[in-house]
Amino acid sequence: MIASLEQSQQHRRDVLRLLLWITFIGGCLFSVVNTIRGLWWLAGLEIVYGLFSLALIRIIRTTTYIQIWTLAYLIPFFSIMMYALYIPNTSSSTFVWVLTIPVLSYLLLGRKVGFWSSLVFVVAGIVIYHFRFMTGNFPLNVATTLNITLSSIAMMSFAHIxxxxxxxxxxxxLELAGTDRLTGLANRMKLVESFARLSALASRNQVPLAVALVDLDFFKMINDKYGHGVGDEALCHSAELLRSKTRTTDMLARVGGEEFALIMLSATRSDAVGHLEEIRKLFHKSPIWVGSQKVPVTFSAGVAELNADGVDLDTLLSKADGRLYQAKRSGRDRVISVDDVQAAVE
Known part of the structure; x- marks a missing residue:
């Protein structure tokens, strides 16, 4: 999921880099043209801004502040458009550039910032156009106003949609990338992301957090005896039972073939064991049926607690996994939250 977001940012970098090259070339060309026309201030702004765009090309390749640099580029760019539209001896065709503002704003800044950027500069462009180019011909003025206003609204609407x-x-x-296709639960990628959020929340509020690994018992035997279709049914059935007992503050994910992980906020190891015991009893009451034959589904589980057993997800999962296999060796269909050595001492 993080990789997908980085890819989206890279797309914006690529678009901005292309636009910077266009701005540099256009700034050089327009500065020459406007120098010949005697528009010295505009020509100076264009050449300076063209050089600024050239310098910015290197910066945006690696900067982590892409949004700030994008604003540093677009605000002066749009402001120069307004200035070019306002000063005497410029053509009314300059307004064409104003119609690019919504596209550039939404493409480079996103929907929220892009909307306000578009609104401010497009409205300013329309006002300046009316101030500079309106004549005494009332019907022509009405037609011109309708044309530029509706075309601006259309461009903003299309960009926004x-x-x-x-x-x-x-x-x-991103949601699909973080979802297990068979069960509809979160997958390991989403689990990692959720652990970072929930563990930070637990530390900030000084509350416990437990991680459990749940593995279905004799799942291979179900697959071999009844086929993979029934095996998939058992997985979906188990996922629904687990989900029905998962609080909204917790995180449930499928992390392997028949293995599930559960992150429980505000839960100690003993709290987690009590919760999993309730779920284990629910499994006993809820077998799956293959025709008229009842097929029981049970699970073994291991539990670890944040800080007491580790501070990162890999360590906690490793601890929980060791206790899970201890539960398997002890006869299955049980929940274990302490290691063999600790159990012996207690």
Whole structure:
């Protein structure tokens, strides 16, 4: 998921880099043209801004502050457009550049910042255009106003709809990337992300956090005896039972073939054991049926606690995994939260 977000940022870097090259070349060309026309201030701004764009190309390749540098580029760029539109002896065709503002804003800044950037500069462009180019011909003025206003609204609307749909599609893809296709539970990637969030929350609020690994018993035998279709049914059935007992503050994920992980916020090891025992009893009451034959499904589980058993997810999962296999060796269908040595001492 993080990689997907980085890829999205890289896309914006690539677009911005191309735009910077265009700005550099355009700034050089327009500065020459406007020097010939006697528009010294505009020509000076264009050549300086073109050189600034050239320098910015190297910066945006590696900077972590891409949004700040994008704003540092776009705000002067749009402001120069307004100035070029305002000063005497410029052509009304300069307004064409104003219509690129919504596209550039939404593409480089996203929907929220892009909206406000577009609104401010497009409205400013329309006001300046009316101040500079309106004549005494009332019907022509009305037609001109309608043309530039509706075209500006259309460009903003199209850019807004496109960016909103792009964000929704990106969120959906990220959600799918973090979801196990068979059971609909989160997968290991989403588990890692959720642990970072929940462990930070536990530390900040000074509450315990437990991690459990749950593994279905004799799952290979179910697959071999009844087929993979029934095996998949057993996995989905088990996922639903686990999900039905998972609190909204917790995180449930499928991390292997028949293995599930559960992160429980505000839960000690003993709290987690009590919770898993309730789920284990629910499994006993809820077998799956193959035709008229009842097929029991049970699980073994191991539990670890944040700080007491480790501070990172890999360590906690390793601890829980060791206790899970201790539960398997002890006869299955049980929950263990302490190591063999600790159990002997107690």
């Amino acid at each position: 496109y960016e909103r749909n792009r964000e929704m599609n990106e969120e959906r893809l």
